[in-house]
Amino acid sequence: GSVSDMLSRPKPWSKLTQKGREPFIRMQLWLNGELGQCVLPAQGQQQGQVLHSVTSLQDSLQQGCASSESTPKTSASCSPAPESPMSSSESVKSLTELVQQPCPTIETSKDGKSQEPSEPPASESQSTTPLPLSGHSALSIQELVAMSPELDTYGITKRVKEVLTDNNLVWLTSLKSSRRARKCAPNSALGQRLFGETILGLTQGSVSDLLARPKPWHKLSLKGREPFVRMQLWLNDPNNVEKLMDMKRMEKKAYMKRRHSSVSDSQSCESSSAGIDYSQGASPQPQHQLKKPRVVLAPEEKEALKRAYQQKPYPSPKTIEELATQLNLKTSTVINWFHNYRSRIRRELFIEEIQAGSQSQAGSSDSPSARSSRAAHSSEGDSCDGVDAEGPPEGKPSGPEADEYSNATTKSQGGPAESAFEAGEEALQGARSSEKAEPFQAESLEDTDDEGRLRAPRQSSPPASQRPGEALETLPNSATEGDASTSAASTSVLTGESSYKSKESSEKISSVPSTSSTPATGSQKANSLQSLFGFSEAASSRNTRDSSLRKKKAANLNNIIHRLEKAASREEAVEWEF
DNA sequence: TTGCAGTCAATATC
DNA sequence: GATATTGACTGCAA
Numbered sequence: 001g002s003v004s005d006m007l008s009r010p011k012p013w014s015k016l017t018q019k020g021r022e023p024f025i026r027m028q029l030w031l032n033g034e035l036g037q038c039v040l041p042a043q044g045q046q047q048g049q050v051l052h053s054v055t056s057l058q059d060s061l062q063q064g065c066a067s068s069e070s071t072p073k074t075s076a077s078c079s080p081a082p083e084s085p086m087s088s089s090e091s092v093k094s095l096t097e098l099v100q101q102p103c104p105t106i107e108t109s110k111d112g113k114s115q116e117p118s119e120p121p122a123s124e125s126q127s128t129t130p131l132p133l134s135g136h137s138a139l140s141i142q143e144l145v146a147m148s149p150e151l152d153t154y155g156i157t158k159r160v161k162e163v164l165t166d167n168n169l170v171w172l173t174s175l176k177s178s179r180r181a182r183k184c185a186p187n188s189a190l191g192q193r194l195f196g197e198t199i200l201g202l203t204q205g206s207v208s209d210l211l212a213r214p215k216p217w218h219k220l221s222l223k224g225r226e227p228f229v230r231m232q233l234w235l236n237d238p239n240n241v242e243k244l245m246d247m248k249r250m251e252k253k254a255y256m257k258r259r260h261s262s263v264s265d266s267q268s269c270e271s272s273s274a275g276i277d278y279s280q281g282a283s284p285q286p287q288h289q290l291k292k293p294r295v296v297l298a299p300e301e302k303e304a305l306k307r308a309y310q311q312k313p314y315p316s317p318k319t320i321e322e323l324a325t326q327l328n329l330k331t332s333t334v335i336n337w338f339h340n341y342r343s344r345i346r347r348e349l350f351i352e353e354i355q356a357g358s359q360s361q362a363g364s365s366d367s368p369s370a371r372s373s374r375a376a377h378s379s380e381g382d383s384c385d386g387v388d389a390e391g392p393p394e395g396k397p398s399g400p401e402a403d404e405y406s407n408a409t410t411k412s413q414g415g416p417a418e419s420a421f422e423a424g425e426e427a428l429q430g431a432r433s434s435e436k437a438e439p440f441q442a443e444s445l446e447d448t449d450d451e452g453r454l455r456a457p458r459q460s461s462p463p464a465s466q467r468p469g470e471a472l473e474t475l476p477n478s479a480t481e482g483d484a485s486t487s488a489a490s491t492s493v494l495t496g497e498s499s500y501k502s503k504e505s506s507e508k509i510s511s512v513p514s515t516s517s518t519p520a521t522g523s524q525k526a527n528s529l530q531s532l533f534g535f536s537e538a539a540s541s542r543n544t545r546d547s548s549l550r551k552k553k554a555a556n557l558n559n560i561i562h563r564l565e566k567a568a569s570r571e572e573a574v575e576w577e578f
Numbered sequence: 579t580t581g582c583a584g585t586c587a588a589t590a591t592c
Numbered sequence: 593g594a595t596a597t598t599g600a601c602t603g604c605a606a
Contacts, residue, residue: 191593191594191595192594192595192596193594193595202584202585202586203585203586203587204587204594204595204596205585205586205587205588205595205596205597205598206584206585206586206587207595208594208595208596208597209585209596209597209598212595212596215583219583220583220584221582221583221584221604223583223584223585224583224584227584292600293588294587294588294589294598294599294600295598295599295600296588296589296590296598296599297598297599314580314581317580332599332600333599333600336598336599336600336601337598337599338581339581339582339600340598340599340600342581342582343581343582343583343584344597344598346582
């Protein structure tokens with residue numbers, strides 16, 4: 001079915017995602033008949049710029065089949081060529097790299113009209129993929145990732161941002177507040193988009209996210225590490241900026257050319273139905289109709305979801321349904337929201353930790369990644385992980401950080417106990433008096449049929465006293481009413497202090513060995529990688545207590561609830577309440 | 579089945 | 593117009 005659809009209704013190259021391009025690459029490979037010849041021709045100046053990657057790509061291709069790690073199921077259909085004897089990742093790279101290579105000769109439109117000119121920036125930018133693999137062409141990016149030492153993800157992104165901003169390639173939020181910075185921003189900044197497309201193979205949004213909220217190395221999967229390895233390689237490339245500048249110039253040139261041609265050909269373009277120019281921003285009507293409108297949650301809905309999250313980071317399906325019903329949202333939307341929120345909160349916490357750490361360790365290039373790694377070798381008592389693992393001394397007051405869980409989790413919702421629901425306090429003042437008697441309880445959604453706890457009319461913003469989830473704020477007060485076993489848990493959940501030994505802690509502990517064992521010591525490749533990446537690692541692991549406390553609290557809250565709930569669901573699901 | 583990692587892409591924000 | 597945000601999706605693992 002997919003094949004039929006693809007053959008009858010191919011999407012233009014410029015509209016295809018990397019994954020979507022894969023089948024066309026495969027078809028092209030198949031059409032070429034010989035994988036070694038399937039290196040897609042680079043155009044003009046781009047060719048030189050992609051020389052390295054093309055060379056390595058050819059190396060890879062000549063090894064054999066261009067299978068894809070991401071699509072192992074289809075690798076059999078790829079080509080009869082044998083798998084590379086060197087390593088599977090060689091062939092893995094080939095297609096992955098291919099997808100990022102220019103493909104001007106591939107015509108995906110049915111009428112044979114090349115789509116390439118329709119969006120030169122995309123195709124051209126992708127054409128370059130100037131992975132500085134020179135000297136390492138035998139290594140695929142996956143190999144590099146797999147064998148790379150632990151990288152300082154935060155440091156890398158910091159340096160990338162510095163390099164880009166120093167060269168006026170991008171301008172970042174941190175600079176936005178400065179008018180001077182805005183003035184300094186180039187008129188046509190190269191930006192995250194081109195950097196992402198050419199260097200990382202990611203979209204602008206992903207790049208932005210990645211640069212702003214890098215995850216620690218030890219928490220990244222192999223795939224997740226890839227962009228950082230690419231960034232590191234790019235940083236190591238002495239001509240990185242020049243290449244990007246060239247790219248920028250080419251893109252601008254192509255843009256001007258396209259614009260010029262589009263103006264002169266506007267008539268024909270408009271009249272062309274088959275060759276609809278998808279990339280011109282004039283999305284075709286049929287496609288537009290097929291598009292699902294993006295769901296945008298209203299602030300009150302978000303608030304309600306956040307409150308629900310604070311009660312139950314891992315709501316049961318029934319709770320989700322209740323939430324969806326009462327917020328008039330799709331169940332999948334609520335599910336997605338919880339997934340995304342949990343995921344993003346974890347990253348927020350990491351960033352906070354970094355920032356707190358960097359503040360207390362000015363001038364240090366330390367990173368949580370590095371810290372966690374060091375902690376594996378350091379004494380438990382004072383190391384970051386040791387602290388994390390052990391948590392704060394029992395009963396030790398958290399002091400001013402008591403409300404940082406919420407700051408980390410919702411940025412504005414106060415602490416888990418008294419301050420846990422301070423967000424929107426003013427708007428909710430009335431609610432407290434009027435509806436306090438009927439607090440929202442996530443669990444109660446499951447156990448009762450109470451209505452009116454979450455009223456979030458999608459069309460209009462309700463008055464303060466009727467805002468959805470408002471009654472949630474009273475929930476913590478009821479949380480200590482559980483039985484003895486739950487009481488302790490609830491208390492810890494509410495205070496965010498005790499019982500810190502949470503999943504997060506154990507996760508971190510378990511992650512330590514993995515990070516410390518990343519490189520294969522003694523391996524020549526590993527050694528060369530060490531020199532290749534040349535990352536610096538600071539030696540300090542002190543003063544991470546404050547930042548780790550935040551992390552502890554949030555992790556504690558989220559995971560204790562989840563674990564206890566799971567345990568409870570096995571035994572006394574009905575009685576379990578917070 | 580559930581949760582997560584990673585990512586895209588539409589949209590909001592600056 | 594560039595960047596930030598975020599809902600949705602895919603693939604994977606437990």
